[in-house]
Amino acid sequence: MPSREKLLEVIAIQTEVARLGLDLGGLMNLVVQRTLTLVGADGGVVELAEGDDMVYRAAAGMASGSLGLRLKRGASLSGLCVREGRTLHCDDALTDPRTDRAACERLGLRSMVVVPLRHDGETVGVLKAMSGRVAHFDARHIALLELLSDLVGAAMYFATRFAPGDLFHKATHDGLTNLPNRALFLDRLRASLAQAARDRQPLAVLMLDMNGLKPINDRHGHRAGDAALLEFSRRLTAGVRHSDTAARLGGDEFGVLLRPLAQEGGLEATTSRLAQQINGAFEFEGRMLPVGASMGAASFPEDGTDVTLLVELADQRMYRHKRALQHVAA
Structure with a gap:
C-alpha cells in the first residue's frame, strides 16, 4: 500500500490537472x-497509439530528448x-x-512500468515510468501509477468530450494557434x-523566436499577447509552402521544417522572404503592436x-541573430 504522503501527492497532482481544464x-x-x-x-512518457506505432507525445527526464519517437506496437511493451x-x-x-531492446539501449532504460490510458472505453495510449536501474x-x-493513469484517462475524456474523434489532434497541436506542437514537429522532422x-x-530547419511578446503582455495584457501570437502564426503559415511544417514549439518559440528545400535562392532567400512576411506591426483594439522574429537555420546534409x-x-x-538585433536596437 502506498504511503500517506504519496497518496497526498497523487491528490496534489489531481488538483493541478483540474486547473489545466481542457x-x-x-x-x-x-x-x-x-x-x-x-x-x-528517471524518465516519464505518455505514448499514444497511432496506427501501427506508439508515439512519444510527452516526455520528461531521461526520455526528454526522444519526444516524437515512434515504436512499433507489435514489438514494444507499450504496444x-x-x-x-x-x-x-x-x-x-x-x-x-x-521490449524494443534497441530503443531501450538508446535511452539507457533498464526497468519500467507501463499503465494503460483509457479514453471513451478504449485504451489509446500508456503512461510509462522508466528507470536506468x-x-x-x-x-x-505500480499502485500509484495506476491511480494516476485513471486520473489522466478521465482528464483525456473531458478534454475531448466535445469532439471525441479529436484526441490525436489535441495531443499534437497547440491549443491557441492550432499549429503543430513540439512533439509533432520533431516527429515530422525525424520522418x-x-x-x-x-x-x-x-531539407532545412528554422528556429524562430517571436520578438516583443513579453513587452506586449506587460503593457497591454495577455489578450493582446494572444492576438500577437495568432497574428505571428498566421503570417508564418502564409509564408511557407503546403509541403513545409510550421509549428509552435512553446511560448514565443516557433519552428519550420522546409522539405524539400527550395532550390531557387536556397536557404538564405527563403529566410529573407519569410522575415519580410512576418515583420511589421498589426492593429489590436486601436493600437499598433509590433510583430517580428529572430531566426536561425540549419540544413541537411550540410x-x-x-x-x-x-x-x-x-x-x-x-x-x-536575436543578440545582433538587440545590439542594433541599443
Missing part, C-alpha cells in the same frame, strides 16, 4: 514531470499494454523479450530526415544528419 498537451506534460518524483523514476489493456511491469528491459519499481509504485537520406534531397544536432544548431544561430 489543455490536453499541458496535462500530458504535467503528468510525465510528476511521474519522476511520484515513483522515483502490448494497449493490446491487453492492463498494467505491465519489466525488471530488465535488456533481457525481456516483450534494474528492478527499480515495486508494487507500491523527413529518414526520407531525405533515402532520396538524397536537402550541417548534420541528426535531429537534435540540427535543432540545436538552428537554435544557436537564432540566438545569435
Whole structure:
C-alpha cells in the first residue's frame, strides 16, 4: 500500500490537472514531470497509439530528448499494454523479450512500468515510468501509477468530450494557434530526415523566436499577447509552402521544417522572404503592436544528419541573430 504522503501527492497532482481544464498537451506534460518524483523514476512518457506505432507525445527526464519517437506496437511493451489493456511491469528491459531492446539501449532504460490510458472505453495510449536501474519499481509504485493513469484517462475524456474523434489532434497541436506542437514537429522532422537520406534531397530547419511578446503582455495584457501570437502564426503559415511544417514549439518559440528545400535562392532567400512576411506591426483594439522574429537555420546534409544536432544548431544561430538585433536596437 502506498504511503500517506504519496497518496497526498497523487491528490496534489489531481488538483493541478483540474486547473489545466481542457489543455490536453499541458496535462500530458504535467503528468510525465510528476511521474519522476511520484515513483522515483528517471524518465516519464505518455505514448499514444497511432496506427501501427506508439508515439512519444510527452516526455520528461531521461526520455526528454526522444519526444516524437515512434515504436512499433507489435514489438514494444507499450504496444502490448494497449493490446491487453492492463498494467505491465519489466525488471530488465535488456533481457525481456516483450521490449524494443534497441530503443531501450538508446535511452539507457533498464526497468519500467507501463499503465494503460483509457479514453471513451478504449485504451489509446500508456503512461510509462522508466528507470536506468534494474528492478527499480515495486508494487507500491505500480499502485500509484495506476491511480494516476485513471486520473489522466478521465482528464483525456473531458478534454475531448466535445469532439471525441479529436484526441490525436489535441495531443499534437497547440491549443491557441492550432499549429503543430513540439512533439509533432520533431516527429515530422525525424520522418523527413529518414526520407531525405533515402532520396538524397536537402531539407532545412528554422528556429524562430517571436520578438516583443513579453513587452506586449506587460503593457497591454495577455489578450493582446494572444492576438500577437495568432497574428505571428498566421503570417508564418502564409509564408511557407503546403509541403513545409510550421509549428509552435512553446511560448514565443516557433519552428519550420522546409522539405524539400527550395532550390531557387536556397536557404538564405527563403529566410529573407519569410522575415519580410512576418515583420511589421498589426492593429489590436486601436493600437499598433509590433510583430517580428529572430531566426536561425540549419540544413541537411550540410550541417548534420541528426535531429537534435540540427535543432540545436538552428537554435544557436537564432540566438545569435536575436543578440545582433538587440545590439542594433541599443
